[in-house]
Amino acid sequence: MMLGKYSFGVGDRFGRQGKAQLEAVMAAGEQGLDITPVWNKSNREHSIIGTRPADVRREADDAVKACGWEGAYFVDADHIGLGNVDAFIESSDFFTLDVADFIQKGSPQTDVEAFVEKYARYIGPLAVKGIDEQFEITAELIRAAAEKYLVAVKEAGRIYRHIEAAKGKGNFITEVSMDETDLPQTPVEMLFILAAVADDGIPAQTIAPKFSGRFNKGVDYVGDVDAFAREFEQDLAIVAFAVDEFGLPAGLKLSVHSGSDKFSIYGPINKELKKFDAGLHVKTAGTTWLEELIGLAAAGGDGLDIARRVYARALARMGELCGPYATVIDIDTTNLPSVKEVETWDGQRFAATLRHDQTCDNYNPDFRQLLHVGYKVAAEMGQTYTDALRKHEDIIGQNVRENICDRHIKPIFFGDSAT
Ligand SMILES: [Zn+2]
Numbered sequence: 001m002m003l004g005k006y007s008f009g010v011g012d013r014f015g016r017q018g019k020a021q022l023e024a025v026m027a028a029g030e031q032g033l034d035i036t037p038v039w040n041k042s043n044r045e046h047s048i049i050g051t052r053p054a055d056v057r058r059e060a061d062d063a064v065k066a067c068g069w070e071g072a073y074f075v076d077a078d079h080i081g082l083g084n085v086d087a088f089i090e091s092s093d094f095f096t097l098d099v100a101d102f103i104q105k106g107s108p109q110t111d112v113e114a115f116v117e118k119y120a121r122y123i124g125p126l127a128v129k130g131i132d133e134q135f136e137i138t139a140e141l142i143r144a145a146a147e148k149y150l151v152a153v154k155e156a157g158r159i160y161r162h163i164e165a166a167k168g169k170g171n172f173i174t175e176v177s178m179d180e181t182d183l184p185q186t187p188v189e190m191l192f193i194l195a196a197v198a199d200d201g202i203p204a205q206t207i208a209p210k211f212s213g214r215f216n217k218g219v220d221y222v223g224d225v226d227a228f229a230r231e232f233e234q235d236l237a238i239v240a241f242a243v244d245e246f247g248l249p250a251g252l253k254l255s256v257h258s259g260s261d262k263f264s265i266y267g268p269i270n271k272e273l274k275k276f277d278a279g280l281h282v283k284t285a286g287t288t289w290l291e292e293l294i295g296l297a298a299a300g301g302d303g304l305d306i307a308r309r310v311y312a313r314a315l316a317r318m319g320e321l322c323g324p325y326a327t328v329i330d331i332d333t334t335n336l337p338s339v340k341e342v343e344t345w346d347g348q349r350f351a352a353t354l355r356h357d358q359t360c361d362n363y364n365p366d367f368r369q370l371l372h373v374g375y376k377v378a379a380e381m382g383q384t385y386t387d388a389l390r391k392h393e394d395i396i397g398q399n400v401r402e403n404i405c406d407r408h409i410k411p412i413f414f415g416d417s418a419t
Helices: 018-030 043-049 053-067 109-118 139-167 187-199 225-246 263-276 288-299 301-316 318-328 339-344 347-354 365-372 375-381 383-391 393-414
Strands: 006-010 036-042 074-080 094-098 124-126 135-137 173-177 206-208 253-256 280-282
Touching: 006 018, 006 074, 006 393, 018 036, 018 053, 018 393, 036 043, 036 053, 036 094, 043 074, 043 375, 053 074, 074 173, 094 139, 109 139, 109 187, 135 187, 139 173, 139 187, 187 206, 187 225, 225 253, 225 263, 263 393, 280 393, 288 301, 288 347, 288 365, 288 375, 288 383, 288 393, 301 318, 301 339, 301 347, 301 365, 301 375, 301 383, 318 365, 347 365, 375 383, 383 393
Parallel strands: 006 036, 006 280, 036 074, 074 094, 094 173, 173 206, 206 253, 253 280
Antiparallel strands: 124 135
């Protein structure tokens, strides 16, 4: 089972936008861009909203049937570990093995020394195809990478074999993720992580590093764009090099997590993908739910009423809602409008404040981030919310499609400038 060169994470909080999301992928396909959709939902998301992995499978299958999609698609058990993977095994055929918690857990010294010895052949200047500068590899660098990452890779191997025992070899896609940690992995660390992945026999098709800079949920990249571009270029070169050197799956590619809305780095990403003729997997941050709110607000009347109520309740419960996302949001509370003020807004004003269009004066990233984590409030509204989604599905679907196709897929994979 192979993922394909370009793939894009869809999937949404309430499982209602599968069709609109797939239509966005199909619209890109009509313009000659082959993208594999992957429905992903993390354990955290399931537990906050009260859904189960089987619900994601149903959403994906229904969307595929409704749209007559004949291409490949996958259902991703996102950010799982040994403790929670079992609930995902039946419904998923893509597994994101999250081993960030096992980084720097102190690898046994004998393992570390054996690793340094095995890869001593790289000590010295290392030239990698596609980049001008050489890496300077020392025994200390290899040792430091082994000490930091060997335990984490071994844990990924344990999770992988657990899934393999249940599903059978070759019947699922494997991603190794180390993104939910504070320290970015350098390209040289990535080289030795991939060596360890190969040593452990994990047929990883995607690897999700922590890149430098902040990848906050639902808003643009925060950090040095040039430094990111250089790091991304080196990572792509290292991945291609590692495939040849270590015999990893030929389609191995990077996976960018919380990749939605990072408009300022899409240009550099597109340029480097073209330069290396590399593939990419992009995970979105569940922002399709914000397109539901935008559509509801723009619909006016009862739709706008629901959008306003969600904001009022989210504002009142900010601490509770932000808690699980503390490391991936940055909200300036002084920039949040009062409930009273929002009550004076019409639907267009609410939509413009929330929609991620940086050229629009009304756009407010703090408002957007708070609502992004506010989906629990909408979940608690139950049928009131889902009935409204059904009633206003046309305008919501239009927002979902435009967001995925025009603001994401096109600038990342085609190279059109983002709006
Ligand atoms: Zn992640």
